[in-house]
Amino acid sequence: MILTGGGDCPGLNAVIRAIVKRAKQEDDWQVIGSMEAFNGVLREPMELMKLNNKTTAGIHVKGGTILKTTNKGNPFDFPIENQDGSVSIIDRSDELIQKIRDIGVEAVISIGGDGSQRISQKLFEKGLNIVGVPKTIDNDLSATDSTFGFRTAVHIATDSFDKLVTTAESHHRVMIMEVMGRDAGWIALNTAIAGGAEVCLIPEIPYDIQKVVDHVNQRYEKGSGFANIVIAEGAKPKDGSVVSRKSDEVGYENIRLGGVAYQLADQLKAAGCKADIREAVLGHTQRGGTPVSFDRVLATLFGVKAFELVLNEQYGQMVSLRNNEITSVSLKEATSGNNFVDKDSFLVHAAKSTGISFGD
DSSP states (O other), X not given: OEEEOSSOOTTHHHHHHXXXXXXXXXXXXXXXXESTTTHHHHSSSOOEEEESTTTTTTGGGSSSXXXXXXXXXXXXXXXXXXXXXXXXXEOOHHHHHHHHHHTTOOOEEEEEXXXXXXXXXXXXXXXXXXXXXXXXXXXXXTTSSOOTTHHHHHHHHHHHHHHHHHXXXXXXXXXXXXXXXXXXXXXXXXXXXXXXXXXXXXXXXXXXHHHHHHXXXXXXXXXXXXXXXXXXXXXXXXXXXXXXXXXXXXXXXXXXXOOHHHHHHHHHHHTTOOSOEEEEEOGGGGGXXXXXXXXXXXXXXXXXXXXXXXXXXXXXXXXXXXXXXXXXXEXXXXXXXBOOOOTTSHHHHHHHHTTOBOOO
């Protein structure tokens, strides 16, 4: 059984297709998919999809996931609506495992980010045969050198940034582009370098607004009457906090980020920036569209490896890219830490050496 959980990501369909194609090379293996992560199993009747060469033909070039996805279906904290309209949170993990066994499923492949893999680890500890495939556009999983979807997100962000440069120059404006990156600034940092930004603000390096203003003002004083800024949604000023709000969606466990570009614009004006300022929030456009070739290849490699872990009964593992080799790590190790931008890394050094300010 395959399922996709958490936010959607370019490359999910390529993983599904690769698992199916690899499974077809073995005798007596059938693959099914659970719709909207584990929700498909927990529903009555169950919502499952037969996965074969016909249902997965050509899907590797498509964004999203044919199995749909959700970030509101944690089986350990599952929301149930009562008759009076109130919501109760219950543990349905034992029920989930029993239903999976009752329909004869031998193993589960869970494609998802850190939250999904923590669920996978807990289910493995309860006896479910499960294998993980890492997925996140944020590239913030420490157990793998890269995750599929990240390169596509950077490509989309860079393409958008290039367009903003020309409009900033035409109007002598400061353009602020907000990209995804809750806790890790990989998308913002790579976009800033690729696009030639003047300022890059990321969660790992809290910024001093006055230093940002000074850097922008220098651009205008030197005759370059425009500036472009990339900011990750999780960036924050020194002694400040992340722009966030609690979601009112039942079962959604994360805080909702977004809007930091508008906060930054207000901060720049209050600190003395005289230029016209405009904001652009890319939001979910970074998650959509056709995956770039790198992500299709990586997703395919992950899918093949995931099935072979199942074939060899190596459960409780997550596939991983390390030192340009496809390998696996335990789910416990995979969920033990995050991959954050190191402020002393050569990538940050290179950005600063090309004139990009982090406001530090």
